[in-house]
Amino acid sequence: MTSLAELSAHQLLEGFADGRFDPVQVHDAVQAEISRREPELNTFWIRDPAESSAAAGASAERWRHGHPCGPLDGVPVTVKENIARAGVPMPSGNAAVIPVIPEHDDPITTRLREAGAVILGSTVMPDWGMLSSGVSSLHGITRSPWNPAWTTGGSSSGAGAAAAAGFGPLHVGSDIGGSIRLPGTWLGLATLKPTGGLIPLGAPYLGRAAGPLTRTAEDARLLLDVLAGPAQGDWTSLPPLGTQPRASDPSRLRIGFQPEAGDGMAVDPEVAAAVTAAVDLFADSGAEIVELPGSCSDRVLTDLDRFWRVRSLRDQQILPGDRQELTLPFIQRWVQQAAGTSGEQLMDCYHAIGTLQRRTVDLTAGCDLVLSPVAPVAAFPAEWPMPFGEQDLGMAHIGFTVPYNMSGQPAGTVNCGFTGDGRPIGLQIAGQRFTDDLVLDAMAWFETHRPASTTPVWPIG
Structure with missing residues (x-):
């Protein structure tokens, strides 16, 4: 018998509506x-x-009377710890930080509440969100539901693990x-980084976006629909996209394929084959x-990495002196490499980001969609802060993903295979700005057409 914890949001809403549960x-x-699983996986900051x-009890009453309050009424959700919930401390995964305690909800949190979602808590992240793993000086190690020896990826480590764990x-x-x-x-999920500005942020920043981590493209679309739209305080936020043409199959599409990122780590043969x-x-x-x-080209990943190092170096420097050593040692070493960066060097890094924006838009301009690996490698050991362990290779692993942060184009993931030892491999599907529905359509199409051997079977573990 299927557990209620295994069901998608759409299945839950159907069950609420017809009274099955x-x-x-x-x-x-x-x-x-x-x-059962949280002690091992370590996904939550605050439960x-x-x-x-x-909240679930109030939702059940509304359903009993046939008056759900919104499109997610009764559906369990989580939010990452850097998305404000009034009264919940926000330490950004760093043991050195004296957490901000917000007085107000982030627009995302407000919309979830208005839609009737049942918020289970805030999920963990690594120090300042600057690691692609679940390693945190504050939280310890977050582990994959597929195999606790494997990384979850990051920085939305707790959110990803929670999605995969049910x-x-x-x-x-x-x-x-x-x-x-x-x-x-690295967790076999359906996720979406939406068009920049489509989901409003409490703290907008160059390249930053919020978005869904789910087990199906259909659920990712449901959550996007609830969260999208402008909000006071986010000067980058956009109006809703409105109705877009649906693509039931790819036969009329021109699709770009990027087998290489142009810079950074080489693509593992198993990843390349699956993609x-x-x-x-x-x-x-x-x-x-x-x-x-x-x-990516012309040292852009190196320049982008330095830009972020300088930002995090400043965050580290303004910590109280007796707390600075509490930051994860890897991050301490990483930021110190930016010490002495001149204003001229920092401006060169900023201009490199503009070059990446322009190159990404120009390269993809003639395509409806662009397919690529998400990352050059599959999941690595959970204890490693980065795909290269304790080495400092900067941002050599994000050559496929970061271009779409800087260009503002939507990009999603869907599982397309497994390594020989069972680690998930994701396909990235990107589109033009404001074509989030087309990206989600392509993800959903792929979910229904991919071989069974490449399809995750939930629940995991």
Whole structure:
């Protein structure tokens, strides 16, 4: 018998509507899974079981009277710890930080509450969100539900692990260079970094976006629809996209294929093979496939890495002196490499970001979609802060993901295979700005057409 914790958001809403089960039963089933697996996986910063239980009870009453309050009424969700919830401390995964305690909800949190979602709590992240793993000086190590020895990816590490573990179907993460999509590829999820500005942020920043981590493209679309639209305080936020043409199959699409990022780590042969097989599936269905060079070139990843190092160095420097050593040692070493950066060098780094924006837009301009790996490698050991362990190779692993943060184009992930030892491999599907629905359509199409051997079977573990 299928557990209620395994169901998608769409399946839950159908069950609530026809009375087969109610939000309290679902909440209890999800909490049972959390109690069973959370001690090992380590996904939550703050859990609110009493509050979420009360919210589920109120939702059950609304459903009993046939008056749900919104499109997510009764559906369990989580939010990343850097998305404000009034009264919940925001330490950004760093033990050195004296957490900000927000007085108001982030627009994302407000919209979830208005939609009737049952917020289970805030999920963890690594120090300042600057690691692509679940390693944190504050939280310890977050581990993959597929195998606790493997990384979750990051920085939306807790959100990704919660999605894969069945701690509710909907999870909100944030992404500045791949932080939604990297957990997506290493955990077999359906995720979306939306068009820049489509989901409003409490703290907008160059390249930053928030978006869904889910187990199906259909659920990612549901969550996007709830969260999208302008909000006071986010000067980058956009109006809703409105109705877009639906693409039921790829036969009329011109699709770019980027087998290489153009800079950074080489693509592992197993990753390359799985992604190429996915591209072939689109080609066999009538899509025109055009091979494209990578978006990264001319040391852009090195320059971008230095730009971020300087920002985090400043964050480290303003910490109280007696707390600075509490930051993760890897991050301490990483930021110190930026010490002495001149204003001229920093401006060169900033201009390199503009070059990456322009190159990405120009390269992809003639394509409806662009397919590529999400990351050059599959999941690495959970204890490693980065795909290269304790080495400092900067941002050599985000050459496929970060271009779309800087260009503002939507990019999603969907599982397309597994390594020989069972680690998930993700396909990145990117589109033009404001074509988020087309990206989600392509993800959903692929989910229904990919071989069974490449399809995750939930629940995991």
